[in-house]
Amino acid sequence: MDRQIERWGMFEAAFAGPAEGNPFLAVTLDAVFALGNRTVTVPGFYDGDGIWRVRFMPDAEGAWQYRTRANLAALDGCTGGFTCVAPAPGNHGPVQVSNRHHFAYADGTPYFPFGTTCYAWTHQPPEQQRQTLATLAQARFNKLRMGVFPKHYPFNENEPLHDIFVRGADGKLDFDRPNVVAFRHFEQQIAALGALGIEADVIMFHPYDRWGYCDMSAERDFRYVRYLAARIAAFRNVWWSLANEYDFLLDVKPIERWDRFFHLLEEHDPYRHPKSIHNGEETMNYDHRKPWVDHVCIQNWDVKRTAAWRREWGKPVVNDEMEYEGDISLAWGNISARELVHRFWITVTRGGYGGHGETFLHPEDLLWWAKGGVLRGESWRRIGFLRDIVEADVRRGLDPAPTADWPWTRASAAFDGDVRLIYLGEHQPRIWVHGLPAEDGDYQVDVIDTWEMTVTPARRVPPPAFPRQRQRGGALSAAKPVAAFAVELPGRPYLAIRVRPARGL
């Protein structure tokens, strides 16, 4: 049997054994995969009905062999192998941090997260889940925040499709026995997202609970993290989000436990999927500089601080809750579409990445942000348009103009080599000059209407010639203009200017 697995695809091996006692607790299993002298150790897991599995995502082509190790004779020393072949078209591998503040797929293709949020979509009725996937297939989001556990919260009072642990004879959840049906379903939806090119930003813990998932002991928490890693790490589109609003759980899970979750993932995820932790009230209260944090996932509406956050942590900043488009009574969920699009543009042109969410009141409480379904708002199309703009030209990642430099505390600009993206937002100049090239050249310069989603060639005009004047430190401003040319604008807000080399266009 020479099975062929594409590079970054998933190899799975199953092993039968006696399912006595509680195999989730009693049995340890892993497998060592080898390609030549290189080995990778992969955890296995119990999948119910006397079946154990090992999943492996190979990252190099060639003939891989494995050998299992277990404390149960039936599972120990099992061997096998497969041939890893070239990836299929569209398979770029898992996403990793790249160029310090950015991301790329394993094959080097840049990845710019434009995410959305459906926290509890896998817990809704199957038809609603199909609708969510159909919607995602039409939208342009490439990351989805989604929880393992079901959600108890305003507008989220229904029971989940599956419990995450099985219920005992007393009807109570047995936190020592994962419900493999729930996990299989969750995995199926991770795979469905993967088929759409969407990264699954898997939220492992959250405080929105009435079933007891919040209050598991440290030992059970750790076991759950290991189990989850063993089951889903081999899906190439997995990201690890330790929590949503972890700080609302500090009474039951102190900081040391969150650190340990990170460590457990480093121990059990050989692929090193991106790992982050998401705050509730205080953006700064987990030290995102800790080496096991790959990127900074935050909620913060104050998006002009994006460049400062990048400097503070030295990692990619993904602002997954800059408040949501919607009209509910909760202030994090009722900004206008225009405001959310504005915040996305500010975030991206200050070197960060954003997350979308939608919270419109619905008679049956079907809010996209929690349950998926259909998108009702106006921001998602414009966010997709921004993604197209970024993907068309950016290669390394957009790095912000220094906000210490005039006028980049007020307006926003980011650069990637010769590519410049200037976002003017609430500003409506008739002439703009800052951030444009110092030397004239063969540039294509366009004006982008971020709301109307239009791109129009810009009219270049001479830069304004202002009198010399005193500035910070008593220096006189340069008599010569700050750029080789200026751009004429129509004098309305929410415009951007794009500059890129004309060569090759």
Added chain:
Amino acid sequence: MDRQIERWGMFEAAFAGPAEGNPFLAVTLDAVFALGNRTVTVPGFYDGDGIWRVRFMPDAEGAWQYRTRANLAALDGCTGGFTCVAPAPGNHGPVQVSNRHHFAYADGTPYFPFGTTCYAWTHQPPEQQRQTLATLAQARFNKLRMGVFPKHYPFNENEPLHDIFVRGADGKLDFDRPNVVAFRHFEQQIAALGALGIEADVIMFHPYDRWGYCDMSAERDFRYVRYLAARIAAFRNVWWSLANEYDFLLDVKPIERWDRFFHLLEEHDPYRHPKSIHNGEETMNYDHRKPWVDHVCIQNWDVKRTAAWRREWGKPVVNDEMEYEGDISLAWGNISARELVHRFWITVTRGGYGGHGETFLHPEDLLWWAKGGVLRGESWRRIGFLRDIVEADVRRGLDPAPTADWPWTRASAAFDGDVRLIYLGEHQPRIWVHGLPAEDGDYQVDVIDTWEMTVTPARRVPPPAFPRQRQRGGALSAAKPVAAFAVELPGRPYLAIRVRPARGL
């Protein structure tokens, strides 16, 4: 001669003497005004042509007597008096800090600054100045920022109407000889503003200079401050703004000199008009907690920080440059009218005060912000509407809801006793509950459209009943609603909610 001067009006006495040498330098003059056993010392000044003057603004009714003191016999020991009578209608006296973060006139009438900016209006051709006053008579601004010195800056390249010092035979400015014609004109315009109920926020220094006003020695600077105080402190509508963007002058005027300017004003202004200093780049770099700073005058676009600034300095915060409505190429001068109105509302509903400015490109460089003339924008009417809203109900001053409390980092609310003003800005809930009264009562509740300038009675609805949920610190949210009722809203941005007692309406 029993002259009658109204309370907070201006008494002036003139004295002739020999105008030998340079009387500006050689002669010292003051007058001690007495009402019973109380005395007030008032500086005098030379007004050219052998005439010295003393001006005094009495703050108490009764028979005042004065006696001059001078180092010139002709001016020394002159006596006289007047009777101070009740103020005329509309004369509320000078403005002072009141209730820590607010202002009131001397008679206790609350004063809520809604200012605008015409830095160099008194240096424009007379017809343009008449036009400025006519415009101000129609608008609802009650404070005007204006410089003593002329302005050299983009869009400000014309020569001033009057030099501030006289020119010598060599054609150069003689910084030892004030041009009394210029000062008389400046005073006339202060009085004209006073007749319109507008406070003159007099900017004493600024860096926009090609004539040498910036570069006077410390001795000349101090002499100028004393001279200005002696001339204009008796105008009841004067405020002292030490500078516009003082930090761009630190190379020639170190911090100690700015401190000394404050001290000189304390020495020479017996009325203690409000004193402040205005930053360029860094809001925090003058320590506004110094006791001689009466209120904090800043420029900062980041208006959601207003409540934090109040806490930081413990004084009224007047944000006189939250960026201007306009379309010029400079980012501080090209925000949309909607954005400026939005920032005003945020500022006021976080316990601060704002300043307006308008910078629309004009073929003859007639920009309101510098030269006055006519208003071309759309924000000024809406700012006047906000002033009407505030003046209708606020008595003590609006103090912000604590931004540490949900949701007041995101939305804005301020209270004055039973009066509540909640501004939702970019938020567009269909139902709003936060900040509404905890006990139901006989309130008048209105929805205000801040752009359309409409006030509509609100429809009260039951507050949302949400499931208990875990929050910060692990506490469960209250099962009972946060307010006695909620308000139904049309689901669009830029709305405010006003709550006030129905009694007496």
